[in-house]
Amino acid sequence: MDLAEALLRVLGLARDWTARARGFAFLLSLPLIIVTVADWRVRRRR
Amino acid sequence: MYAGHVAVALALKTRDPRVPTAPLVLACYGPDWLETVLGFWRDRNEMALYTHYLPGLMAGALAAAALYVVVFRRPGGWMIMAGWLLHWPADFFTAHKGLLSPSDRIGFALYNLPVADFALESSLVVASSILYGLTFAHSRAQRRWVMAMAACLVGLQALLDYGMAQAHPVWNPSLSQREWRPHLTIVLCGSSPTAPHASCTLAAHPHSERAMAKNGVRGVTTLVCLTCGKEKFFTQEVPAAVVCDQCGSTVFRTFDTPTEPDEAVIDALEAQARSMAYGDSSPDTLPGDLHDLDAS
Numbered sequence: 001m002d003l004a005e006a007l008l009r010v011l012g013l014a015r016d017w018t019a020r021a022r023g024f025a026f027l028l029s030l031p032l033i034i035v036t037v038a039d040w041r042v043r044r045r046r
Numbered sequence: 047m048y049a050g051h052v053a054v055a056l057a058l059k060t061r062d063p064r065v066p067t068a069p070l071v072l073a074c075y076g077p078d079w080l081e082t083v084l085g086f087w088r089d090r091n092e093m094a095l096y097t098h099y100l101p102g103l104m105a106g107a108l109a110a111a112a113l114y115v116v117v118f119r120r121p122g123g124w125m126i127m128a129g130w131l132l133h134w135p136a137d138f139f140t141a142h143k144g145l146l147s148p149s150d151r152i153g154f155a156l157y158n159l160p161v162a163d164f165a166l167e168s169s170l171v172v173a174s175s176i177l178y179g180l181t182f183a184h185s186r187a188q189r190r191w192v193m194a195m196a197a198c199l200v201g202l203q204a205l206l207d208y209g210m211a212q213a214h215p216v217w218n219p220s221l222s223q224r225e226w227r228p229h230l231t232i233v234l235c236g237s238s239p240t241a242p243h244a245s246c247t248l249a250a251h252p253h254s255e256r257a258m259a260k261n262g263v264r265g266v267t268t269l270v271c272l273t274c275g276k277e278k279f280f281t282q283e284v285p286a287a288v289v290c291d292q293c294g295s296t297v298f299r300t301f302d303t304p305t306e307p308d309e310a311v312i313d314a315l316e317a318q319a320r321s322m323a324y325g326d327s328s329p330d331t332l333p334g335d336l337h338d339l340d341a342s
Contacts, residue, residue, distance in 0.1 A: 021082050021085045021086055021090060024078075024082050024085075024090070025079075027048075027206075028075050028078055028079060028082065030202055031049060031051070031071065031075070031202065032068065032071050032072065032075070034052075034195055034198045034202075035052055035055065035056070035067060035068075035071050035195060036067055036071065037195075038191050038195035039067040039182075040067075041188075041191045042182050042192060043182065
């Protein structure tokens with residue numbers, strides 16, 4: 001059990017759908033990370 | 047839409063470079079993030095009513111713009127709001143999106159055609175990356191980073207579309223405000239309880255009356271000649287021109303009698319029923335009315 005799941009369990013939120021929500025959050029994070037890193041590199045070299 | 051939202055963010059970024067990229071990307075994915083966060087308390091699909099339908103979308107856009115202005119204290123709140131609001135038109139191409147209520151869902155539903163979805167979203171990503179590169183990337187190294195970003199996003203989109211690919215995809219775009227109506231082939235397969243498109247029915251039966259035939263209750267139709275009272279009965283469709291066998295008149299009064307139980311018709315018949323026994327008064331007739339009739 002990772003820290004996030006333990007925290008969710010303490011808050012009473014640990015159910016099956018938290019895994020799906022975490023997966024969805026991960027899916028949403030990937031484009032954000034890619035674009036932020038690329039933008040940071042492009043603008044740093046300007 | 048998945049990677050296509052990034053394309054919107056990159057295009058907005060070129061319009062106003064003062065807005066930081068991360069908040070802009072967050073705003074373009076805003077309804078999805080909000081739905082995910084709210085989904086920790088209730089079902090995520092249920093929360094979509096408050097994040098992806100027009101009232102919730104507008105409220106979220108206003109809140110996000112206000113939060114941006116308060117936190118960052120920079121101009122560009124309009125860009126955050128635009129990014130949030132453009133989430134809906136972007137999703138319109140790939141799924142069914144709600145207008146005001148769960149019964150009002152429209153969209154091209156390209157997620158059911160993963161190849162078309164990939165073509166659309168990757169084209170948007172490439173086009174916006176070129177626009178971004180022309181605006182911000184002036185050196186070769188910078189352009190390389192832009193190309194790497196575009197490649198990663200297109201790769202992500204390809205993975206997503208590959209994961210969503212079905213063995214027998216059914217494309218179900220809907221531009222009406224109600225539920226999607228299937229094509230005739232799907233109805234004939236028995237996989238949909240709803241009626242098909244009228245255009246599909248016409249295409250399948252171009253020279254028959256089936257296109258306009260009733261799918262309702264079958265019954266007996268009685269035509270009573272207004273001139274002589276002669277009755278004619280029809281169990282199939284009533285012909286367009288009917289002539290009375292007795293007097294040659296062509297004017298009839300029509301009565302439909304269902305032969306299958308139909309709640310609406312039974313209710314109407316019960317409501318209109320009148321006693322035919324001699325001496326029975328009509329239910330709505332008062333004694334005074336009969337007195338008036340006798341007097342006249």
